[in-house]
Amino acid sequence: MEIITANIWYFVGSFVFIIIGVLVFLYIGKDEQVKELTTLVEKLKKSFNDLDEQAKLIVKTDLELNKAQEELDKRLNGLDALQNTSQLISTSLNENEIFAKLDQTFLMDIGFEKTLILQYDKNKALYDRSEIGFTPKEKAAILDHLRNDSELIKLLENGKTISSENSTKLQKDTIIRTFNVMHYIFNPIMTTDGMVGLIFVGNSAATSSITEGDEELISILATQIAQALDNARLFEEVYRSRQALESKVQSRTIELKSALDEVKNISKTKSEFISAVSHELRTPLTSIKGYASILMAGKLGEVPENVKLRLAKINTHSDNLVNLINELLDISRIESGRVEMKFNQCDISRMIENVHDLLTPQLKDKKINWVTDIAPDVPTLLLDSSHYERVFINLISNAIKFTPEDGTISISASLKDDMVTVCVSDTGIGISEQDIKRLFDEFYRVENKINQNVKGTGLGLALAKKIVEAHKGRIWITSEIGKGTTFHFTIPA
Amino acid sequence: MATFIGIGFSKDYDQHKAARDAAFYAKTNLAKDRIDFAIIFCTVHYDTKIIFPVINQVLGNTKTVGCSTAGIILSDSVQTRGISVLAYTSDEVKSGTGFFKDITPENTQEAGFNFAKNTVADFGRHARQLMFFMVNSHLKNPLLFLKSMQEVLGSVFPIVGAGSCDDFQFTKSYEIYQNQAIKNSATGLLLGGHVAVGIGGHHGWRPLGKPHIIHKTTGNIINTIDGKKAVSLYENYFEEESAELLSTKLGQTVIFYPLGIYSAESNEYLLRNATQILPDGSIVCQGAIPQGVKVHLMIGNKDSCKYAAEEAARDAKNNLGPKEAKLVLVISSMARLKLLGRNAYQEIKRVRNVFGEHVPIFGMYSNGEICPFKTRTSIHRPHLQNESIVVVALS
Secondary structure, three states: OHHHHHHHHHHHHHHHHHHHHHHHHHHHHHHHHHHHHHHHHHHHHHHHHHHHHHHHHHHHHHHHHHHHHHHHHHHHHHHHHHHHHHHHHHOOOOHHHHHHHOOHHHHHHOOOOEEEEEEEOOOOOEEEEEEEOOOHHHHHHHHHHHHHOHHHHHHHHOOOOEEOOOOOHHHHHHHHHHHOOOEEEEEEEEEOOEEEEEEEEEEOOOOOOOOHHHHHHHHHHHHHHHHHHHHHHHHHHHHHHHHHHHHHHHHHHHHHHHHHHHHHHHHHHHHHHHHHHHHHHHHHHHHHHHHHHHHHHOOOOOOOHHHHHHHHHHHHHHHHHHHHHHHHHHHHHHHHOOOOOOOEEEOHHHHHHHHHHHHHHHHHHOOOEEEEEEOOOOOOEEEOHHHHHHHHHHHHHHHHHHOOOOOEEEEEEEEEOOEEEEEEEEOOOOOOHHHHHHOOOOOOOOOOHHHHHOOOOOOHHHHHHHHHHHOOOOEEEEEEOOOEEEEEEEEEO | OOEEEEEEEEOOOOHHHHHHHHHHHHHHHHOOOOOOEEEEEEEOOOOHHHHHHHHHHHHOOOEEEEEEEOOEEEOOOEEOOOEEEEEEEEOOEEEEEEEEOOOOOOOHHHHHHHHHHHHHHHHOOOOEEEEEEEEEOOOOOHHHHHHHHHHHHOOOOOEEEEEEOOOOOOOOOOEEEOOEEEOOOEEEEEEEEOOOEEEEEEOOOEEEEEEEEEEEEEOOEEEEEOOEEOHHHHHHHHHHHHHHHHHOOHHHHHOOOOEEEEEOOOOEEEEEOEEEEOOOOOEEEOOOOOOOOEEEEEEOOHHHHHHHHHHHHHHHHHHHOOOOOOEEEEEEEHHHHHHHHHHHHHHHHHHHHHHOOOOOEEEEEEOOEEEEOOOOOOOOOEEEEOOOEEEEEEO
C-alpha cells in the first residue's frame, strides 16, 4: 500500500513536474510572441511617424507650390493685361486715346481691388484719368490729400516707387486711412520731361499683401504709359512741324509759281523785244552792208585805200552783227516756240562728215587731228537737220578754237536705252567748274586769253542747248583744266 | 413639347450694363416669351441693390434663385467677375422655388424643414426629380439643415446643394430669391415632371500622413484630436508657417487641406473644411464629424482635380441613362478654383468633353457641396462634402 502510495505520489509529482515544465515552456514561447508583436507595433508606429514626417514635407512643399502658383497666376494675369495694353497704347498717338484705352476692364485685369491713374494738368494739379474701386467722394478726398502731401509727391517725382512694404509707419497709416486700403503701391509715370502722373493700386484685404512681382508689374505699366505719352508728344511735335513745313512749302510754291510766271512773262517780253529789235536792226544793217559793198566795189567812184580799209571793217562788223542778230532771233524763236522744227530721218555720221568738210580749213590751219567713233548700232535719227548742224558746228568750232595746234578733236556716238549720246571732245585748255555752270547762259563768255583774241557772240552754246532741248535731249559738259573738254548731248532714238 | 435654355453673362464694370446685358442675353438666347425660372450667379463685385432691379426689369416677374459666388462656370470659360443668368422654360419640366431667411443655429432644423415644404408647395403635385438649393456657407450646421429637408423630401431623394461664397474673404456671401439678395438664407429649386436627372460628384483629394482619432466633438466643432487640442493637427503639419497661415489666411489655406473621414459605404473620403479656429484650439467644421472616427489630412492637386471632374461627369452621364443631356449644372468647390488658378477651366473642359460641345454648361464655385455621392449600394444618400465637384445633367 505504501509502495502504491509512493508510486502514486511519484506519478503525481512527475505529472505536476511535466505540467509545470510545459507551462514554463509555453510561457516562455508566448513571451517571445508578445515581444515579437510589440516589436512589430513599434515598427508600425515608427513607419506611421516616418509617414507623418514625409507628410509634413509634402505639406510644406505643397504650401510653397501653392504660394508660387498663386503668385505666378497673378503675374501671368498681370502680364497678359500688360501685353494687351501695350499693344493698345503703343498704337495710340494721342494722349486722350491712351488713357481711354486704360479702361476699367484693363484695370480689373491687372488684379488689384482699387486702381487710380492720375495725370498732371497744365497747372500741375493732379486729376484722375482712370479708376476702379473708388467712390467720387473717396476720389475727391484722395486728390485733396495728394495736393497736400508734398513729401509723397516729392519722392514720386524723384522716380521712387512707394508701397506698403517700404513706407514709414506714419505714411502708411495716413495712406491706409485716406485710400481705404491695407496694401498699396504708388508708381510715378516718368516721361522724358519728368513726372507727368502716377499710378496707385491697392488691396483692402489684409491677406492680399504686395509682392515684388506686383511692384515690378506696376513699374512696367508706368513705363509703358510714359513711353506711349512720350511717343504721343513726339508725334504731336512732328505732326505740327510737318503741318508748318507743308504750309511753308505751299506758300513758297505759290511764291515760286508767281515768280516763274513773272520770269516767263519777262522772258516772253524779252524774246519779243529781241525779235522786234533784231528785225529793226537787220533792215538798216542790210542797207549799211549793201552801201558799204557798193562803195568798196567803186561803183560810186574810186575810193582811197585807207577808206577801203575802213569800209572792209564796216563790212566785217556788219557780218558779225548780222550773225549775232540771227542767233538771237533763233534763240528767241526757239524759246517762244515760234520756230517750226522740220523733223526728218537723218544719218548722224553723214551730218558729222558734212560739218567736218565745212570746218576742214580751220582744222588744217591748226593741224588738229580729227577722230570719229560712231557706234554701228546708232540708227538714223528724227531731227531738224539744219538746226542740228548748227549744234555740231557750234560745238566743233568751239573745240577748234580752244584746242592748241596738233591737238585732237574726237566725235563719238553710242546708243543706250533708246537714247543716242554724242560726245564732242577736245584736248584744249579745259573749263573751270565755275564756268561750266554758266557756260550755256546767253552772252556768257569764259574769260581767257583765247576769248580775248577771238571774237564771239556768246550765244552759240545757248543756241545749241535750246536746239538739243527742242529735240527732247539733254546737254552737259565734263572738263578738266589743261586736259580738255567734252560736250555730251543726247538725242532720242 | 420642348425645353429651352438661354444663358447670359456679362462682366462689364458698369453695374447697370452688366446686369442688363446678362439678363438680356439670357432672354434673347432663350428665344421664348415665357420663362419658367431663372438661376442667377453673381460675383461679389456688384452692388445687389443696383443689379437686381435691372435684372428684374428685363426678366419680368420670373421666379429667380441663385447666390453669390467666387467664380462663374460657363461652357467656354470660368469667370471670377461677372453676372450670369440662366433662363429656363419647358413644357415637360415642372419647377417650384422656395426660400427661407434668417437662419440661425437655433432654428436650423425648422428652417430646413420649412424651406423644403415651401419649395414643395410651390412645385405642386408632380413627380419630383431633383432639389437644387443654395444656402449660406456660414450656416453652422448645414447637415442638420439637410436632414430636416430630407424629412420632407425623403432620405434618398436626390438633393444637390451649394454653399454661397465670395472672393475668398468669407464675409460677403448672399443668396438670391426673386431678385433680392439676402444673407443667412436658403433658396432652391425643385424640378420634376418629364425630366431625367444624372448626378455625379467627386473630389480627387487623397489622404496624407498617419490617421488621427477624433477624440472629442461638440456638433460640428472638433475639440480634440489624438487627445490634443484640434488645431495642433494643423500646427503639426504647417510647422513654422502655421501661426501666419492659421491666423490670417485660414480660409484660403485650410481649404487645400481638409480633414478626410473614410467612408466604407462609399469607398471615398468625406471631406470637412475647417472654417474657424476657436480660442481654445477647437476647430469649427462645415459638417459634423462623429466622435471616435479616424481622420486624415487630405491633399489634392491639379491632375487629381481634373480627373475627379471627369469622373463626376461620367457618373452624371451614366446616371442620366439613355437620355441626352440638355443642360449641365456644375457646382465646384472654391478650393478647386483656388488650386487650379488660371487652369480652372481645364476641369470644366473635362466635363464638356464628356457631354459634348453642344450641351450648355452653367455653374458656380461654392463653399461646401451637397450631393448623393457614389456608394457601393444602389442607394445614394446626399452628403455634405468639401473640395468636390458636382455635375448635374438634365435631359
